[in-house]
Amino acid sequence: MPAIDRSRVEHVAGLARIALTDDELDRFTGQLQVVLGAIEQLKDVDTSAVPPSASVLPLEDVMREDEPRPSLPVEVVLAQAPDREGDLFRVQASLEERPDA
């Protein structure tokens, strides 16, 4: 597997929605190369007959009754909002308005 490089770190940081400074990009690239280098040793483990474990619990499909319960009051939920409009969280438009719409 090719070593991770600066442009890939920048791309992945974009996927993770994290703005990085140039200095961070340089530093993290070197550090992640070292960490991924240590992770590479997994390649040598024979896992051809081994199922993956997502969890160690002997549980699956935990069900409960679907009973209506009171929710938190709207004011409590919105109390921590960075910006709001009435009972809504206010954010920027995620799509530009088309002038011909």
Add this chain to the structure above:
Amino acid sequence: MREVPRTITETAQRLRSRELSAVELADAFLAAAEADPFNAWLHLAPEHAREQAKAADARLRAGDAPLLTGVPWACKDIIGTKGIVTTAASKILAGYIPAYDATVVTRLNERGAVMLGKTNLDEFAMGSSNENSAFGAVRNPWDPARVPGGSSGGSAAAVAAGQAVFGLGTDTGGSIRQPGALSGVVGMKPTYGRVPRYGVVAFASSLDQVGPLTSSVEDAAIVCEAIFGIDPHDATTIDRPIDVRRDLDAGVKGLRLGVPKEYFSPAGVEPGVTKAIRAAIAQFEKLGASIVDVSLPSTDKGLAVYYIVQPSEASANLARYDGVRYGLRVAGRDLVDTYRKTRGAGFGPEVKRRLILGTYALSAGYYDAYYVKAQKVRTIIKREFDAVFETVDALVTPTSPTVAFPIGAKMNDPLQMYLNDVFTLPANIAGLPGVSVPCGLSEGLPVGLQIIANSYQERMLFRVAAAFEHATEHHQLHPMKAAAA
């Protein structure tokens, strides 16, 4: 008041003899916490604590008080507390006030315990030195130039320094046991599924578990008794009731204790640590246990598995910090730019590194090579533990390869920092319970002995730990005593 009590059992006894009241006790501990020189606390809650202490005194007078009533405790600031700031030591949550209590907090409240405030940690519990806090490093009460371990370093330091009788921490790869070892207190991680994580800020959900930091093994069992048990709000909790304190005095005579050779490989393990652990093993032998050499051949793959699974889960869990509903928002030119700027400004370097690593491991083209591969090796590690527990009752190992290291020593070398957890993270990968107990000093700094038991065998875990504690005096050492000596 003569010296404040150090253990839950002593506190409970002195409260019941009316030698002191819960309010006096809360005031004494709050004063110690306010004067804390180690940066162990992020927020104190004096009014809340005094109110709880008053209620505790009423309950003690009425005579229906559980053991934890009136006992002052420290809550890691990743555990949500209704109406009291909870930040996970991150700028992205600065000033965040939860709308509800975590189940573990509710359970301690119901028993009348007195929460003094919230303790410092590595941001989102990502670290093993407590230097990754957005609000400053925690100092080790044994030597303020050194780290207390992490990520539950604030709770560990507060208990070590006598600023709280017990603390709660969270352990994803060693974050209770390792600071317990480096700060000279008992730190215990329960079996995955024992303790509800409802209301705890999620980090890596297949690994995270809440547990106690205390000054005695019995105290750790008392806290477990309070917080264990199924919770309808957390579908990963299991329904297997257990009398955790039953075998505390049963001793180790006739037990088979495994010593996995991979935990004693010379590379990286300090000679002083090996010496203290070997002495502890000899002590077990003297107490009548059989010592069995065992092998867990994939131990050296644990770190690689952990540094794929854990960042991957973190990258999904921390996607919620987007500046929309709560927490920091830094406005950008459009919504996506707002996400990027908010997360760029709100997360510290270690969190960013892990989110990038996790996103990378989960991204198209790499998912099978990294994430699925790590999950398969996780199966192998679990099977190796299963096989070993067919022949032994518990495992004994060092908790950490080193004693507390100087602040700043590993901050520019993430891989070196990650290696601090090399002996603790296998128990998280396999979901097993583990405890670190003080087992002496190396160059004046505490060494922790780790005991690991099979899943749901906390009674065996505490039995072995208590036998060691009863036979030795290491747990009675604390930094104030060491300084006076």
